[in-house]
């Protein structure tokens with residue numbers, strides 16, 4: 001039996017060593033975990049331990065079995081979904097913040113979390129060039145950022161009609177409409193549902209060849225409409241025409257929300273900012289930190305012009321919750337107790353500066369271009385205008401694309417996934433990890449070229 005009083009082992013040292021080993025193995029290890037690692041993972045199923053174990057042995061086991069069963073998204077050759085890596089400084093900040101175990105719900109419970117959230121939020125408004133006096137909240141991901149924005153939109157639009165949704169609930173409320181593109185990311189639909197807005201309330205709008213909403217094919221807008229736009233289509237990386245749509249919406253009294261999960265970061269780059277022209281005219285925005293900014297997972301921000309609506313939705317008062325001149329984080333988010341996400345933003349902004357973030361965006365967009373040029377000259381067909389970090393492509397037909405993708409994934413040296421683009425099976429690259437280097441791109445391109453040549457055999 002283990003006597004915990006005698007457990008003098010240092011789990012922090014063990015975790016640090018395992019993390020370091022993991023990071024230095026990224027170049028050699030398979031991007032996806034192998035069969036052996038997945039079998040060992042299943043081996044963790046055991047009856048509920050009745051007796052304690054040494055902390056260090058728990059962490060050792062986690063490092064060994066868990067580390068082998070990870071997907072190497074923090075490496076340079078993971079191009080699947082739109083995930084992003086994790087900057088060393090943001091991991092280190094997250095470690096330190098976790099060791100403080102601060103509850104970021106209230107300023108009093110954690111002045112450091114409360115204050116760094118204010119600083120990081122203001123820096124975020126500046127770097128994304130959004131209205132500087134907007135409200136913002138630090139949430140888990142773009143899905144919750146969109147939910148938070150939609151809940152605020154609902155409150156604002158209904159209040160303008162003299163209907164207090166907080167008091168009366170949705171039953172009997174004026175009917176809200178939602179206008180969004182056929183190409184909208186599915187989490188937006190989910191977020192609407194969380195806010196009590198059903199699928200029958202959505203009016204889909206046709207899109208062009210790049211997945212952009214066609215403004216003159218939009219239904220008439222009115223003052224009970226929420227328009228959902230995209231900064232960064234999940235496949236093509238394209239941007240909606242914010243200027244035209246926001247002007248129409250403003251004239252009609254409609255609310256515009258922009259899902260900018262990854263694409264809003266294009267705004268930090270002088271080269272790419274033009275893609276986002278007019279986005280600042282919207283009413284609310286969602287953006288992930290855990291994608292292109294390369295923060296650890298569980299990190300996004302919503303931004304909303306309308307403080308009153310945010311307060312109506314999230315303002316919480318209880319006698320035991322302190323009220324003072326400080327910004328109370330829980331008055332801006334769906335949760336009360338939560339981790340101090342703003343700390344990682346602060347560390348990334350401070351370490352990279354605006355120019356460093358712009359250089360991640362520009363570098364990864366440059367790599368996407370290099371991929372598309374290389375793939376095209378090898379015989380692949382590129383299906384999108386490569387304006388950002390996304391490349392959608394096929395090898396002649398579906399059968400060959402599937403064969404090529406299998407070869408690419410089986411290589412273990414890189415990973416990208418399939419998608420459906422304009423009803424067609426295709427492959428998709430997202431270059432969103434700050435860890436990706438020119439050498440990673442060249443190695444990955446060589447694998448993809450071999451994959452294409454294999455499809456030509458027999």
Ligand SMILES: Cc1ncc(COP(=O)(O)O)c(C=O)c1O
Nearest residue numbers: 082141142143185187234261288
């Ligand atoms: C365009 C877009 N919107 C929304 C989301 C959802 O983001 P999250 O997973 O952070 O909730 C994603 C995630 O891939 C996305 O790419």
